[in-house]
Amino acid sequence: MSYHTTINGTRWSFPDLRTLLAKASPARSGDALAGVAAQSAIERVAAQMALADLPLKTFLNVDLVPYEDDEVTRLIVDGHDLAAFEPVSHLTVGGFREWLLDTGTTTGQLTALAPGLTPEMTAAVSKIMRAQDLIAVAAKCSVVTAFHNTIGLPGRLSTRLQPNHPTDDSRGIAASLLDGLLFGAGDAVIGVNPATDTLQDYMRIVSLLDEVRQRLDVPTQTCCLGHVTTAIQAINLGAPVDLVFQSIAGSEKANRGFGISLSTLAEAHDAALSLNRGKVGRNVMYFETGQGSALSADAHFGLDQQTMEARAYAIARHFKPLLVNTVVGFIGPEYLYNGKEITRAGLEDHFCGKLLGVPMGCDVCYTNHAEADQDDMDALLTLLSAAGVSFVIAVPGADDVMLNYQSLAFHDILYVRQALGRRCAPEFENWLQRTGLADLDGRPLEQVTSGTIGPALALIEAMKA
Amino acid sequence: MRDDGPGKSDQLATTDQLARLRQFTPARIALGRAGSGQPTGTSLRFMLDHARARDAVHAALDFEAIGQSLRERGWSAVTVRSAAADRTEYLRRPDLGRRLSPEGRLAIEGLRRGDNIAIVAADGLSASAIEINLQPLLDHLRRLLLARGLTIGPLVLVEQGRVAIGDEIGEMLGAGLVVVLIGERPGLSAADSLGAYMTWRPRIGTMDSNRNCISNIRPAGLPPEEAATQIIGIIELAFKHAVTGVQLNDLRGGEAIPVVGPQE
Numbered sequence: 001m002s003y004h005t006t007i008n009g010t011r012w013s014f015p016d017l018r019t020l021l022a023k024a025s026p027a028r029s030g031d032a033l034a035g036v037a038a039q040s041a042i043e044r045v046a047a048q049m050a051l052a053d054l055p056l057k058t059f060l061n062v063d064l065v066p067y068e069d070d071e072v073t074r075l076i077v078d079g080h081d082l083a084a085f086e087p088v089s090h091l092t093v094g095g096f097r098e099w100l101l102d103t104g105t106t107t108g109q110l111t112a113l114a115p116g117l118t119p120e121m122t123a124a125v126s127k128i129m130r131a132q133d134l135i136a137v138a139a140k141c142s143v144v145t146a147f148h149n150t151i152g153l154p155g156r157l158s159t160r161l162q163p164n165h166p167t168d169d170s171r172g173i174a175a176s177l178l179d180g181l182l183f184g185a186g187d188a189v190i191g192v193n194p195a196t197d198t199l200q201d202y203m204r205i206v207s208l209l210d211e212v213r214q215r216l217d218v219p220t221q222t223c224c225l226g227h228v229t230t231a232i233q234a235i236n237l238g239a240p241v242d243l244v245f246q247s248i249a250g251s252e253k254a255n256r257g258f259g260i261s262l263s264t265l266a267e268a269h270d271a272a273l274s275l276n277r278g279k280v281g282r283n284v285m286y287f288e289t290g291q292g293s294a295l296s297a298d299a300h301f302g303l304d305q306q307t308m309e310a311r312a313y314a315i316a317r318h319f320k321p322l323l324v325n326t327v328v329g330f331i332g333p334e335y336l337y338n339g340k341e342i343t344r345a346g347l348e349d350h351f352c353g354k355l356l357g358v359p360m361g362c363d364v365c366y367t368n369h370a371e372a373d374q375d376d377m378d379a380l381l382t383l384l385s386a387a388g389v390s391f392v393i394a395v396p397g398a399d400d401v402m403l404n405y406q407s408l409a410f411h412d413i414l415y416v417r418q419a420l421g422r423r424c425a426p427e428f429e430n431w432l433q434r435t436g437l438a439d440l441d442g443r444p445l446e447q448v449t450s451g452t453i454g455p456a457l458a459l460i461e462a463m464k465a
Numbered sequence: 466m467r468d469d470g471p472g473k474s475d476q477l478a479t480t481d482q483l484a485r486l487r488q489f490t491p492a493r494i495a496l497g498r499a500g501s502g503q504p505t506g507t508s509l510r511f512m513l514d515h516a517r518a519r520d521a522v523h524a525a526l527d528f529e530a531i532g533q534s535l536r537e538r539g540w541s542a543v544t545v546r547s548a549a550a551d552r553t554e555y556l557r558r559p560d561l562g563r564r565l566s567p568e569g570r571l572a573i574e575g576l577r578r579g580d581n582i583a584i585v586a587a588d589g590l591s592a593s594a595i596e597i598n599l600q601p602l603l604d605h606l607r608r609l610l611l612a613r614g615l616t617i618g619p620l621v622l623v624e625q626g627r628v629a630i631g632d633e634i635g636e637m638l639g640a641g642l643v644v645v646l647i648g649e650r651p652g653l654s655a656a657d658s659l660g661a662y663m664t665w666r667p668r669i670g671t672m673d674s675n676r677n678c679i680s681n682i683r684p685a686g687l688p689p690e691e692a693a694t695q696i697i698g699i700i701e702l703a704f705k706h707a708v709t710g711v712q713l714n715d716l717r718g719g720e721a722i723p724v725v726g727p728q729e
Contacts, residue, residue, distance in 0.1 A: 175486035369522045374511070406653070
């Protein structure tokens with residue numbers, strides 16, 4: 001079936017839904033690299049117009065990646081809740097946009113709708129929404145999750161403290177960790193990307209993070225972002241694993257490139273739940289995603305990268321994660337070329353995730369070969385905070401010395417708390433105040449006493465490298 | 466973290482106490498604050514480091530000068546271009562950086578074929594990586610290769626090249642193994658890192674999982690002489706087992722040699 005629209009007597013045709021979605025996508029380098037992008041600005045708007053007229057329920061009848069060949073499609077189709085979809089089943093994509101923006105559409109209605117939406121529906125509507133639309137609707141969504149604390153409550157913004165070290169040195173990790181705690185960072189998770197993926201290092205890193213967390217009595221969760229199979233082995237050996245991490249993408253083939261399948265994830269989910277560690281809740285998974293990861297594995301099936309990205313959120317929501325984030329500017333300029341493309345993608349990913357009921361965060365970041373700088377990150381952080389992002393990632397001085405890219409600095413979190421009044425998770429805020437790290441409003445103090453940080457310093461200096 | 470005792474613990478923690486932790490990590494810790502922001506000095510220092518990395522990505526390598534100086538040291542070096550027309554296209558279209566331009570193919574067709582080792586040096590994402598590290602690394606590499614009786618083909622320098630362009634060049638030269646030396650993506654702390662990728666029986670379309678890689682080659686990282694020794698170690702294993710990549714790791718056991726570098 002083909003799709004078309006007429007502009008000033010010129011008829012624009014799109015042979016299939018895949019092409020229509022790709023050509024309707026706001027411009028980005030990855031879609032041009034894949035050869036699926038619109039050839040002109042007018043063709044893009046023509047596709048957006050045709051897409052706006054498309055009945056939303058079309059997505060229930062067309063599989064963009066074949067059902068027989070792809071377990072992600074099967075998860076999406078088999079898991080669809082037709083009753084939940086009912087309130088919007090009569091709408092076009094354009095009508096759905098207006099329904100979302102309608103001030104009468106409540107948070108409760110959006111929450112109830114989530115199981116009735118497919119990733120492709122959210123991707124489609126995002127393509128005809130401006131930045132402010134993506135922000136306004138996402139800000140109405142509520143996704144609350146919990147483990148040792150509670151993430152996603154109204155008015156809150158949590159942070160992942162990412163204390164990476166080039167060689168996974170224990171004291172080096174702990175030093176960055178303490179630096180972050182002094183800025184009130186780390187309520188979403190204290191999560192280390194290991195430089196190696198050995199079981200031994202995984203065990204050492206989770207043990208060291210757990211020791212610091214327990215000794216300082218911090219109400220947060222820890223994670224080593226090794227491969228999911230390493231996490232399963234570590235759990236079987238009795239390692240103190242709070243959250244199990246994995247990178248995921250929107251097709252079975254792309255996930256095979258990551259060395260995982262839905263059954264591997266299910267096994268990991270069960271293993272983490274079996275430890276029964278969460279004091280407040282039982283959301284035990286942490287996923288990362290990013291536009292372009294499917295294309296880089298040649299597993300995009302001719303789809304645009306943003307639609308592929310949204311499909312990954314269907315996997316995420318199936319496993320009821322505590323945290324999910326897009327690593328938006330990390331994958332490189334061949335997918336998102338500059339600050340403008342990174343900003344747009346960050347807002348789209350957050351919007352689609354939240355609409356699907358996923359606790360969506362963002363690694364606000366860029367690499368040195370992208371046309372972007374810290375000003376672009378300030379802008380994206382501000383926009384995402386306005387959109388109610390669940391959490392962002394922060395590293396010392398915005399410089400990740402292991403992965404060699406720039407994320408947010410701990411200082412940037414202070415900025416957004418001050419400028420937009422976002423507070424950290426309540427349990428964590430209470431701890432900051434109790435220990436003398438924050439004032440009565442939960443704002444981290446510029447100066448703390450020697451007695452406050454003394455025990456932490458002693459703990460680090462006593463550690464083995 | 467609280468210690469309720471009186472006296473010293475009530476004093477404000479000094480920057481020095483935190484700064485002591487810097488001995489454990491190169492991360493930008495203990496920066497201090499100016500309100501919610503960073504102090505002016507650290508803020509500008511960051512901008513300088515980023516500027517350095519940006520300039521390294523966009524600086525053009527002087528291929529004429531490099532070729533000249535290598536020829537003076539006895540290398541027969543030829544310079545070719547990838548199919549990427551300029552830096553912007555190179556950044557947007559990695560596929561073009563992996564293939565030779567038509568003129569480049571013509572130039573390679575005229576070269577001697579059938580040596581054991583083909584060596585390709587590409588600017589990649591850092592011109593300074595090549596400027597600083599290529600010549601010392603090549604000198605050590607040549608000595609070690611010749612000592613093992615391995616023959617080396619003509620050195621091919623590539624403008625706007627990516628790792629996989631070595632597959633096309635190595636295949637055309639009929640080499641048993643290709644070594645691609647390439648400027649790595651600059652980080653804030655180092656903008657001059659060179660990467661080395663070894664691929665057995667290179668062919669267009671070779672998967673990245675069939676290569677082995679050594680990265681962070683630079684005076685303050687893995688020095689060129691030590692890097693050459695590690696590269697030779699991989700080459701010897703590759704010739705022994707007739708394979709590179711994950712399969713080579715499986716065969717030799719022990720700690721894996723990475724198959725893909727941290728950054729291309």
